[in-house]
Amino acid sequence: MGLLTPDPGLLFWMVVVFGIVFFLLAKYGFPVIIKMVDDRKAYIDNSLKAAREANAQLANVKAESEKILAQAHEEQARILKSATETRDRIIKDAQEKARLEGDRLMEEMKKQIETEKESAIRDIRRQVALLSVGVAEKVIRTKLADAKEQTELISRLVDEMVESSK
Template sequence: MGLITPGLGLIFWSALGFLIVLFILSKYAWKPILSALDDRERSIEEALKSAEIARNEMANLKAENEKIIHEAKIERDEMLHRASETSKQMIEEAKNAASLEGAKMIENAKAAIETEKLAALEEVKVQVGVLSLEIAEKLLKENLTKDAAQQALIEQFVNDLKLN
């Protein structure tokens, strides 16, 4: 049974060694180990807090980004609407300008036609006057002393007029 139960001396020296190691550890190692564990615990807590702050900041940034994207979409839609309205307005103005220009061209053409018509009438009057002068000249050149000659000349002029 000697192998199973330790001797009194072994228990004493084991207890004494344990107490010395416990004293040395409590005196020199226990405080640095506990302070190192406390530092580690504090650093972990700080890391968790900073991670939580970063998570909150990321959530805020995400919400802000979504807000900015939404505002950008609204602004884009407004710009497209304004561009569409501007293009419609420009097209309408171009149509109106073309219509006015066409009306002006028609008025100018009517005025030119009227001017040419008046010029043509004036030329016809001039030609009628020239023909009248030629007729009068022929009448004066003819010997109008006899009635029969006058009558023949008048019939000739009447026949000439009916042909024209």
Template structure:
């Protein structure tokens, strides 16, 4: 049992050594240890505050970034809308110009056709007039006494005239 219960002398000397070490530690080591712990606690608190501040700044930057993105999307949509309007305007103007040009070409073609038709009619009239003169001239030269012979001769001359291209 001696091993379990130390002698009273050891107990007292151990207690005295403990108190001396405690007092030395209290006088020389306790304040630096506490100040170091206090500084460390302060640094940790400052780091947490800085992290919170950075977190808030990041959230603010994120919000600003989202606002800028939204503004950019709106500007892009507006630019696309304007581009479509300009494209539609240009297409409509081109269509109108094409219609005007087509109408002008059509009017020119119709005028040309009318002019050619009038020229052809004039030419036909001139040829018919010349043919009538020739037939009349031949009839008068012949001076036939019989009316039926005159009509027969006129028919023969009419058949001989080149009115159309006979193939």
């Protein structure tokens, strides 16, 4: 026979061997292969489902993080506003204390100046009195060189004092 046409006996044995191999594969091979393909399909489906869930969770986390970030910005703005108000209040209190302290120091300085002024005036009056007494003493000594003039002056001063006390 030729190369292109098979012999009928060869064809028979080829069909028998093919049937046996097909039977063995159908009985033992295909179920295992189909089970592996189904398992692989289930694994892929589960992976896709998990990926969808992960995407949904990621979107939730992203939304939640944006919400938390917005809250943090609001809290930051509130804290900055509070800090600004506190700073302004502290500055105002410090200015008020400084003004009050300045007023108090000014009053103390005025009192001290007034006290020193009065002390200086008393000192000047005392010095003027001492000078006046010294000058008067010198004038009286020259005028009242004798005893008669001294007694007349003493009598006249005593009479003036008596009249002024009445």
